[in-house]
Amino acid sequence: MTWSWIAHLVQSxxxxxxxxxxxxxxxxxxxxxxxxxxxxxxxxxxxxxxNITVLAAVAAAGAVVGDNAGYWIGRTGGYRLAERYGxxxxxxxxxxxxxRYLFARHGIKVVFFGRFIAVLRTFAAFFAGVxxxxxxxxxxxxxxxxxxxxxxxxxxxxxxxxxxxxxxTAVSYVGFGLASAVTIASAALARRAMRRLERxxxxxxxxxxxxxxxxxxPPALLAAR
Numbered sequence: 001m002t003w004s005w006i007a008h009l010v011q012s013x014x015x016x017x018x019x020x021x022x023x024x025x026x027x028x029x030x031x032x033x034x035x036x037x038x039x040x041x042x043x044x045x046x047x048x049x050x051n052i053t054v055l056a057a058v059a060a061a062g063a064v065v066g067d068n069a070g071y072w073i074g075r076t077g078g079y080r081l082a083e084r085y086g087x088x089x090x091x092x093x094x095x096x097x098x099x100r101y102l103f104a105r106h107g108i109k110v111v112f113f114g115r116f117i118a119v120l121r122t123f124a125a126f127f128a129g130v131x132x133x134x135x136x137x138x139x140x141x142x143x144x145x146x147x148x149x150x151x152x153x154x155x156x157x158x159x160x161x162x163x164x165x166x167x168x169t170a171v172s173y174v175g176f177g178l179a180s181a182v183t184i185a186s187a188a189l190a191r192r193a194m195r196r197l198e199r200x201x202x203x204x205x206x207x208x209x210x211x212x213x214x215x216x217x218p219p220a221l222l223a224a225r
Contacts (some may be wrong), residue, residue: 006032007020007039007043009021014040014050015054016039017040018037018055018058019059020062021036021062022036022037022063023062023066025075025122026066026121027069027125033111035160037154037157038053040055042157042160043161045157045159046065052154057157059150060149063142063146064142064192068142069125070129071133071135072127073124074129075129082130103127103130103131107128111124111138111145112131112141114145114212115142
């Protein structure tokens with residue numbers, strides 16, 4: 001999905017396009033929800049055709065609704081589906097293993113901060129469900145992360161769009177270019193971090209665990225048993 005197509009969706013459908021793209025991305029479908037929010041906020045700042053407060057609220061609602069859908073898909077048997085069909089949405093065996101590894105150690109933090117990280121933003125809710133994370137804790141972390149993410153990106157891009165509108169069209173293009181560069185750079189950094197974490201998860205799984213009772217018992221005791 002190109003930036004021009006996203007801009008067309010935002011101009012044609014406004015809040016509905018932003019809500020839909022963010023909700024679907026949060027459910028587990030790799031769509032450019034964050035790019036749609038930035039594009040809509042820049043559009044609001046340069047044209048004032050969208051209300052920025054409403055836009056931020058719509059983005060937060062899309063994030064929370066989509067994440068909750070992804071959570072319940074994961075909780076109700078979605079892992080088996082992901083093992084079979086996950087490759088079609090970029091959820092390969094490495095990401096499945098990494099997701100379980102992260103949630104075993106940092107569940108709440110992954111839900112909150114995952115909203116700001118490409119790839120994790122798409123699959124964090126699903127893995128929260130797979131890990132049987134308590135829904136109340138998930139909802140609190142998810143809502144807090146979604147609200148902060150929506151407000152930061154919406155109002156930040158809106159301020160840039162307003163400045164561009166005051167100065168001239170050339171600055172608008174600079175703003176769109178910077179937004180695109182930030183999105184691409186964050187995705188690249190996230191993929192690099194994911195590869196490093198996948199290696200770490202694999203190394204941890206290969207480490208031998210503590211010996212069991214039978215393995216650690218002396219031969220005489222084993223014979224007595």
